[in-house]
Amino acid sequence: MSRFLSAAALAAEIRAGRRKAAEVVEERLADIAARNALSNAFTEVTAARARAEAAAVDAQVAAGRDPGPMAGVPVAVKNLFDLAGVTTLAGAKIERDSPPARADAFLVERMRQAGAVMLGALNMDEYAYGFTTENEHFGPCRNPHGRERIAGGSSGGSAVAVADGLVPITLGSDTNGSIRVPASLCGIWGLKPTYGRLSRRGAFLFAASFDHLGPFARDVADLALAYNALQGDDPLDHAQQWRGVEPVSAVAEIGGLRIAVADDHFARGGHAEAFAAVEAVARALGVTRRVTIPDAALGRAAAFLITMAEGANLHLPNLRRRPQDFDRATRDRFLAGALLPAHWVQQAQRLRAAYQAKALRLFDEVDVILAPATPYVAPRIGQDMIEVDGSRIPVRPNLGVYTQPISCIGLPVIAAPIAEPARIGTPEGLPIGVQLIAAPWQEARLFRLAAHLEKLGVCAAPEPKA
Amino acid sequence: MPEFDPAAYAAQAAAAIGLPLDPAHLPGVAMNLGLAARMAALVETLPLGPAAEAAPVFVAGREKGR
Structure with missing residues (x-):
């Protein structure tokens, strides 16, 4: 069996009660503990939170309720996203002195509402200003296709965590290419949506004129699953232009496309x-x-x-x-x-x-x-x-x-x-x-x-x- | 017109905004300012008339129930 999880298939299994989210989380935590040193992707593992969220998903399934389209899917985010109770580092030693975030970033909350389970925060270039994730404070992120090579950046940890099979879906940010560059160098799918599509609330800004957030995945179905869950109206992000949810699907149909x-x-x-x-x-x-x-x-x-x-x-x-x-x-x-x-x-x-x-x-x-x-x-x-x-x-x-x-x-x-x-x-x-x-x-x-x-x-x- | 001197400019501009510049950081700062100057020269090659507005547009507010 491939060590790479399909998030969509996994969520279907968990929603149908054929797999337990709690077991999946334990597998992922063990895998991250065993292999994160190879890539240096995770800077924080939120094990207690992940176990609690997985238990909540399993309880909903047991009670006959649907936990959502990302039920039990293990996810992680670039360490510039706020995670309640965790200090948002944005790749900077300076931010270690900051208090823990009081609430989740908007997109983190969207994924939680869809049933996803948060495994932790991921390495990046300091304050997202770079294309390599050779972070001086937290160490370089290593490419799974050649550990002596860069992951790309600034969302290097987000790309590596997916490329290495630690989690099937992650989030990153892209101001000048910080999703697309590491996606290319690590050989995975990345989406930078239209500027103003997704709320940036609770994500550490870099250059607000260009700051975008988006997902990484190993296949198109999982990229669509994440993107659909992330869409939501947020009047508190002044750059968001809300058009209603415009769901996408991974249906191979290009008739008429020029x-x-x-x-x-x-x-x-x-x-x-x-x-x-x-x-x-x-x-x-x-x-x-x-x-x-x-x-x-x-x-x-x-x-x-x-x-x-x-x-x-x-x-x-x-x-x-x-x-x-x-x-x-x-x-x-x-x-x-x-x-x-x-x-x-x-x-x-x-x-x-x-x-x-x-x-x-x-x-x-x-x-x-x-x-x-x-x-x-x-x-x-x-x-x-x-x-x-x-x-x-x-x-x-x-x-x-x-x-x-x-x-x-x-x-x-x-x-x-x-x-x-x-x-x-x-x-x-x-x-x-x-x-x-x-x-x-x-x-x-x-x-x-x-x-x-x-x-x-x-x-x-x-x-x-x- | 004198040639742009990034190091001399950096020292003066830093003073104007109250930014202490460690002499050890000055070569790197000057190098980056020189790079920015080349980018600015590229930007200047596109003629822009007085009707060419800047990209960000301030939004006074959103309608309720949006």
Whole structure:
């Protein structure tokens, strides 16, 4: 039997009374205790809470009540989500001094109401400012497909916990690519919904203009299960644009979908495997059309500046008082971000609106755009530089080269893992993913296409070798 | 026009917002400011007219029963 749980199948078993949530929790706790040291995914295991929630699920089943669509499904969240009674670290040593959260984050509460069982909090880059999860305070997160390699970030622990089979569903955040980058490098599915779709209440902000939250899973059915449970109206998140629940399904149906491959910015600046991944998906779909997302590189530059300024402003009190307590990887970026001329940031916000207007016109002609998710497979932990197109460039910031222009304008994206990365020629057969990008609020189209790609066998989560 | 000097700028701008800058952190800060300057130069390449509004729009409130 595969060590990878299907959340949807597990919930069906528990709802039908054929399995006990309490037994599943004990299995997961034992597995995490035995194997977490390999990946360093969990920074906190909420065993008592998990046992209590599992017992409550089993009691409901015994009483003939339905605990919900995620009944007994073990889940965990990036450690920037509030968990009642747990200090929200956001990857920072500084936050160890903060009091425990008084309530669960909105999305944590949504999953609990759906019957999920919370196993704990997961490693990340400090304050979500990074693409690698080489956290100086809590240690680097290790990729299950090569333990000497990064998981990607900033939601590295969230991706690894799923890729390694510790839990079937996790939540992360994505400001510039922090769901899509680790999903690609760890070979699993990740969803960054439309900006404003899901409430961010109770999640530690990074750059509010771009902050999104979303799920990771090993298959499309589980990604849909999580996303459907997460949707809910929250008048307390001012960025949420509530449209009612718009459920998605993992039904492979792409009739009528107009699909194209992004060229220009998205066809350069990466290694061969990034483009081979996109071509493999395009070939499977019979897609030959190319489109240009205009000004994507400028959109990325704007996102870079706005992120620096907003992130730094959030942390200015601690940057003044205790800069030595920041991770060295983030400290100088935050300090510099606090000093940006207002003109740079305001011009970036105006460019963002102009870039969005141009990009949205593309969706008059196409429904889904395919683009690389990362410019290369997972680099080694500690690697600083990489050669791209004959130039040696810093490996870390470049990981977001294809994700930043998309989150800059809030488009929904599913990161889809290539099922057999060795067959498209990735180094050492390491995983890589593809971005499926749609117009705002069109997540359902992405799920239809993702399910189709899964059915074709071109996209699926590859199993780690060990 | 003098060339942008990130280190000198950092020292002055930090003073303006009351941010003590450890000299040991200055090279990293200057490097990141230099990178930001290159990004800002890219942003400047797109001409924007006076009608081009910034992306975030303030919402005064939500209707009840929304």
